[in-house]
Amino acid sequence: MKAHKVKKDTSNLAILIHQASENFTQAERRIAQILFASDLMAGLETVAKLGAKAKVSGPTVLRFVSKLGFTSFPEFQACLRAELYQKLIYTTPHDSDHIADQISDNQAMSSVLKEADAFFENCMHRTLQRVNACELEEVTELLADVSRNLYVVGGYFTSPIAELFWYHLHKLRPRTHLIQTNAFKPHEQLSDTGRRDILLLFDICHYQEEIAILAEQAHQKRSTVILITGPKLSPVSRLAHHVLTCDFALFASHESLVPCLVMVELLAVSLEKKLGPEVILRQQDMQKEEQRSKAKHFFPRPA
Known part of the structure; x- marks a missing residue:
C-alpha cells in the first residue's frame, strides 16, 4: 500500500512528525520517541544506527521519513541540519540573564524568578511536544x-x-x-x-x-x-x-x-x-457514601 504523505513544513520537524503520527506503526513510533529523546539529534545518525537505537530495521526508518514527506533519508537529514543550524544561530546564551544577580537580595530573587519562568515554560512545552x-x-x-x-x-x-x-x-x-x-x-x-x-x-x-x-x-x-x-x-x-x-x-x-x-x-x-458522565455518577456515589458514613455514630456520644 502506498505510504500516506503529509504536506512538508520544514520550518519545524517536531510539528511535522506530530502531524504524520496518526499514520505511524508501532515501530515508527519508536523512531519518533528516539528522535524526541535526543532533541532530534539522533536523526543525524546513519539509517542503520538510528534503526538500531529504535530497535527497527533500515527499511522501517526509510518508510518513516517517507511518511514525513521526504523522498530520501539524505533529504530528511538536510532539512534537520538546516533547522538545527537556525536554532544554534538564534539561541541566546543564558549568562546574559544573570548580569548582576549578586548586587542585592531583591535582584537575586528576580533572577531566580526569571530563570524559573523560562525553565518551567520550556520543560512543560517540550513534554507536551513529545506526546504522540x-x-x-x-x-x-x-x-x-x-x-x-x-x-x-x-x-x-x-x-x-x-x-x-x-x-x-x-x-x-x-x-x-x-x-x-x-x-x-x-x-x-x-x-x-x-x-x-x-x-x-x-x-x-x-x-x-x-x-x-x-x-x-x-x-x-x-x-x-x-x-x-x-x-x-x-x-x-x-x-x-x-x-x-x-x-x-x-x-x-x-x-x-x-x-x-x-x-x-x-x-x-x-x-x-x-x-x-460516568465520572460524575461515580463521584456522586462516593459523596453519598461519605455522607452515610458521617451520619453513623460508631461510638456513643457523651451524655
Whole structure:
C-alpha cells in the first residue's frame, strides 16, 4: 500500500512528525520517541544506527521519513541540519540573564524568578511536544476500560507522583490500585494479575531494579505495561506496550518533577473527558457514601 504523505513544513520537524503520527506503526513510533529523546539529534545518525537505537530495521526508518514527506533519508537529514543550524544561530546564551544577580537580595530573587519562568515554560512545552496523539489516545482507551484492574507504581524518586496519579484515577474509575513499596513486597501485590490487567509504571532517572522486576513480572503474566519515563528512556521501555516521555532536566541543581506532573494532569484530563458522565455518577456515589458514613455514630456520644 502506498505510504500516506503529509504536506512538508520544514520550518519545524517536531510539528511535522506530530502531524504524520496518526499514520505511524508501532515501530515508527519508536523512531519518533528516539528522535524526541535526543532533541532530534539522533536523526543525524546513519539509517542503520538510528534503526538500531529504535530497535527497527533500515527499511522501517526509510518508510518513516517517507511518511514525513521526504523522498530520501539524505533529504530528511538536510532539512534537520538546516533547522538545527537556525536554532544554534538564534539561541541566546543564558549568562546574559544573570548580569548582576549578586548586587542585592531583591535582584537575586528576580533572577531566580526569571530563570524559573523560562525553565518551567520550556520543560512543560517540550513534554507536551513529545506526546504522540495516537499513543495518548490508546493509553486513554486502556485506562477507560473500567473492567480492567489498574496497578500504579513509582520508584523512590517518583512514588509521590504515582500516589498523586492514583488519587486522580481513583476518583475517575474503579479497580485502581496503588502498589505500596513500604508494606508487602511489590511483586507480591501483583501475584494475582493476568492478561487483562494494566501496570502503569513511573521510571524517570534513578532507574531501579525493583521497577524492572515488576515490569518483567507483568510481561510474563501478559499484562499490559504502560511506562512514563524521561527522554533517555528507562530500560523498562523494551517491555512496555506504551511509552510516554516527559522532559527531565535540572533546575539549577534541583531535579524537577514538574514535567512529570504535567503528564499526570494530561492523562487525568484525557481520561475524564473519555469517561464523560460516568465520572460524575461515580463521584456522586462516593459523596453519598461519605455522607452515610458521617451520619453513623460508631461510638456513643457523651451524655
